[in-house]
Amino acid sequence: MADTVAPVTRPVPAPHSAREPARAARTPGSLVLRGVAMVYVGLLVLLPVAVILYRTFQPGLNVFFAALDSPEALHAFQMTGIVALSAVVINTVFGVAVAVLLARYRFWGRRLLSAFVDLPVSVSPIVVGLALVLVFGPTGWLGPFVEHHGVTMIGAKPGMIVATVFVSLPLVVRALVPVLEQSGMEQEQAAASLGASAVTRLRRITLPTIRAALTYGVVLSLARCIGEYGAVLVVSNNIEGQTETAPLRVGNLVENELNYNAAYAITFVLIIVAFAAILLSAWIRRRRRS
Amino acid sequence: MGIQVHGIGKRFGDFVALENIDLSMRTGALTALLGPSGGGKSTLLRIIAGLEKPDTGTVEIDGADATRLAPRHRNVGFVFQHYAAFTHLSVYRNVAFGLEIRKRPRAEIRKRVNELLELVHLEQFADRLPAQLSGGQRQRMALARALAVEPKVLLLDEPFGALDAKVRKELRDWLRRLHDEVHVTTVFVTHDQEEALEVSDEIVVINDGRVEQVGKPDELYDRPANPFVMSFLGPVTTLDGQLVRPHDIEVFTDPVGDAVPAKVTRLQRIGFEVRAELGDTGGWAQLTRGQSEALNLAEGANVWVRPAPGTTRIPAPRQPT
Ligand SMILES: Nc1ncnc2c1ncn2[C@@H]1O[C@H](COP(=O)(O)OP(=O)(O)OP(=O)(O)O)[C@@H](O)[C@H]1O
Ligand SMILES: [Mg+2]
Numbered sequence: 001m002a003d004t005v006a007p008v009t010r011p012v013p014a015p016h017s018a019r020e021p022a023r024a025a026r027t028p029g030s031l032v033l034r035g036v037a038m039v040y041v042g043l044l045v046l047l048p049v050a051v052i053l054y055r056t057f058q059p060g061l062n063v064f065f066a067a068l069d070s071p072e073a074l075h076a077f078q079m080t081g082i083v084a085l086s087a088v089v090i091n092t093v094f095g096v097a098v099a100v101l102l103a104r105y106r107f108w109g110r111r112l113l114s115a116f117v118d119l120p121v122s123v124s125p126i127v128v129g130l131a132l133v134l135v136f137g138p139t140g141w142l143g144p145f146v147e148h149h150g151v152t153m154i155g156a157k158p159g160m161i162v163a164t165v166f167v168s169l170p171l172v173v174r175a176l177v178p179v180l181e182q183s184g185m186e187q188e189q190a191a192a193s194l195g196a197s198a199v200t201r202l203r204r205i206t207l208p209t210i211r212a213a214l215t216y217g218v219v220l221s222l223a224r225c226i227g228e229y230g231a232v233l234v235v236s237n238n239i240e241g242q243t244e245t246a247p248l249r250v251g252n253l254v255e256n257e258l259n260y261n262a263a264y265a266i267t268f269v270l271i272i273v274a275f276a277a278i279l280l281s282a283w284i285r286r287r288r289r290s
Numbered sequence: 291m292g293i294q295v296h297g298i299g300k301r302f303g304d305f306v307a308l309e310n311i312d313l314s315m316r317t318g319a320l321t322a323l324l325g326p327s328g329g330g331k332s333t334l335l336r337i338i339a340g341l342e343k344p345d346t347g348t349v350e351i352d353g354a355d356a357t358r359l360a361p362r363h364r365n366v367g368f369v370f371q372h373y374a375a376f377t378h379l380s381v382y383r384n385v386a387f388g389l390e391i392r393k394r395p396r397a398e399i400r401k402r403v404n405e406l407l408e409l410v411h412l413e414q415f416a417d418r419l420p421a422q423l424s425g426g427q428r429q430r431m432a433l434a435r436a437l438a439v440e441p442k443v444l445l446l447d448e449p450f451g452a453l454d455a456k457v458r459k460e461l462r463d464w465l466r467r468l469h470d471e472v473h474v475t476t477v478f479v480t481h482d483q484e485e486a487l488e489v490s491d492e493i494v495v496i497n498d499g500r501v502e503q504v505g506k507p508d509e510l511y512d513r514p515a516n517p518f519v520m521s522f523l524g525p526v527t528t529l530d531g532q533l534v535r536p537h538d539i540e541v542f543t544d545p546v547g548d549a550v551p552a553k554v555t556r557l558q559r560i561g562f563e564v565r566a567e568l569g570d571t572g573g574w575a576q577l578t579r580g581q582s583e584a585l586n587l588a589e590g591a592n593v594w595v596r597p598a599p600g601t602t603r604i605p606a607p608r609q610p611t
Contacts, residue, residue: 186374189341190432192361193368194388194439204391208378 049271056264067265075241076249076266083157083232083245084225087164091221094165095172096214100206102173103180104188118174120167128166129234132159155237160245163231168221175217176210183209216284223277227270246270291353292317292475293338293443298347300333300499307333309499311347315443315477315492320469322490323479326522330499331479335445338477339368352442367436367474371448373428375420381407381431382416388439406434409468426457433465437472446478450485462489483523487511495519517607527573528606529597536576538601541566542594543585549594557582557589568595 056064067073101107102114120128136143136153146153153159187209191201207214229247236243240252246266253263298311308330315321323331336342338349340361348357356364376384383390385406389399407413410430412423420428429449436444449465450458466489469476480486486493487507495502495510495518503515514520517533527536530550542549555569564582566575575595577587587593597603 183377186370186372187376189361190368190370190374190435191376191387193339193341193364193366194391194435195362195365196387196391197362200391204387205376 052264052267052271055260056268059261063261064265064268067259067262068269070262072241072244073246073249073262073266076244076246077269079157079244080226080246083160083164084222086157086161087168087225088218088222090161090165091169091172091225092214092218095169095176095217095221096207096210098169099173099176099180099210100202103177104185117170121170125163125167125228125230126234129163129231132163132166132231132235136162154235155239155243157243159235160232160243163235164225164228167228167231168224171221171224172214172217175213175220179210179213180206212284212287216281219277219281219284223274223281226273226277292319293477294348294350295334295338296348296350298334298337298344298349300330300337300342300344306499308337308344311499311501313494313501313504315475317352317475318473319491320466320476320478320489321492321494322486323477323494323496324483324486324522325481325496325502327481329496331481331496332447334496335368335447335477335479338443339366339445340364341368365439365442367439367441367444369429369432369436369444369446369449371451373420373425373432373452375428375432377420379419380416381412381418381420381423384420384431385434385438387435392439402438403434406438409437409471410434424457425453426461429453429461433468437474441474443475443477446476448479448481451480458485465489487523495522497522512602514602514604517604520602520604525576527575529568529571529573529595531606532597532603533606534573534597534601534603536565536574538598538603539573539575539595540598541575541577541581541585541587543591545594546596549596552593552595554587554589554591554593557587566593568593571595 098113098117102110102117133154134140136146136159138144138147138154140154143153151158153162187205188201191205196204227247228245229251232245233248233251236245236248238244238248238252244252247270250263250266250270253259253266293313293315295311295313295315298308299306300308311334323334325331333342337344338351340356340359344357348355350356351364351366361368376387379387382403385403386399389402394402403416404413407416410433412427412430412434415423415427415431420431423431429452433446433449446465450461453461462485465478478490487510490507492504493507493510494504497518503510503519505513510519511523514523517526520526520533525536526533527539528534529539540549545551550571552568552571554566556565556567558565558567559579562579564577564579564587566577566582566587568574573595577585585593
């Protein structure tokens, strides 16, 4: 890029980049830390994944594909797809709106909103689900009201999507707020004084500024949406062939049907998707830094 | 015409940032808002631009009431101390921004942007990102960006504050020349009195949310309204109950007319100037090296001093004792 313009004197970066190299891990302390990290990764991550891999493919590929090809499994994946994608779309729109609100405006109740967004991170997803049931269930505060307008929340997709949004929205908001705060308001104010409307400012200044962070947050939230179990379990009523998502299907296969082979097959697919999402987000993060 | 400000007041909580400001800035003039840090200069400038809402008062731009107008309808160019460059856009796109959102024809945009880039000497940097420019270059880009939409007024908030002394001086001369070419009504904020005296047609001294004095640079320098203005425009000292400028003090080795006796308690040379501390009077005099040598000054010497006839002096504020 730089060679298309007239050369100017710019400091040439030293061959070894300015980033301080990690200390060589040779001291006894660092060896202990490395050991702990390896035991942690080995016992809690690699071993279970290896077991699942082994159990997935041990009965043979036929069994694996048959398990995925069953109508219940296909329906569960479809359900997960619909719920996760809807939730991610909502997360993107609301995430940007809430983050801009938190980072750019000072208003009464701002701290409350901030705490509220974070709440699902610290509270068990089951509690989130129960809260939704209390509000939108047939006997809840707003249940009859939304029912009257033709929307069934509990035991149906709308409730599952709302529950999923609840638990995954913080991932988007928390990815955006620091970037917005760091970039400050001056670019937007400059755009305003140049004649840009609010929509133009959002589209031409704010969104490009947060693009990388938004992509990162959305990918993370997608992974979370696909894997959500607790909140969806409570809200969906867990009805096979109707509101059963892939993670619920795994649970049901293990607990009710004792069909471990099918459970491992679905789990394997979920792991692959989550892994892809994490790799993607790591790649985005790396690109953003450079 | 120009900018009229009437009865502007602004509080942040209990803190009074601006109190009943009345000002009028002439069309085509380069006006400096000068004052110490925290005095309210930026707040006033941001109110004129519409980036801040006043609690009381009105703002008129070119004869039209703008008090309730959104920033984007005010047609002002604003230049921020820290450039506020659009970091994801090239220099060219930064400058073109205002024209692009006005949906001007491409050819016209290209012509105007290239003219402006030439004006601010950034033609060869058009394709760079702001991060690849120096601070001074970034600020010139911000200036070109603000000028692109042909604003009625140009507002600059300490445009050179983040730059080193040498670049600052270059840019300030350049701003003056630019203004002589473009002739847009310009208000710029500074807390550097030299910058204000050197560049502006008119200076507004603001302190503690109030206007201390308004006038041409020479008027302010020769007839400061109060001790604050006088001491803000350069070093002052007290002599015989009066505030005077140290370089306006005449030093004699023999008693002369109304001169008062003093003893040189300290003699300090700084480059071409010599500072003589006059112990018993509490003041000091600034002389050239030549003057000091001609008088044969030395520490401990007895001298007679007085303000040179016809120079600026005002009663000194009562010192807390
Ligand atoms: N958004 C704000 N909230 C609270 N106080 C503010 C705000 N903006 C400015 N102030 C206060 O108002 C006073 C005037 O601020 P202002 O930025 O106008 O000063 P200034 O003259 O531009 O100073 P400087 O030369 O340091 O930029 C300051 O005491 C500042 O703390
Ligand atoms: Mg300021």
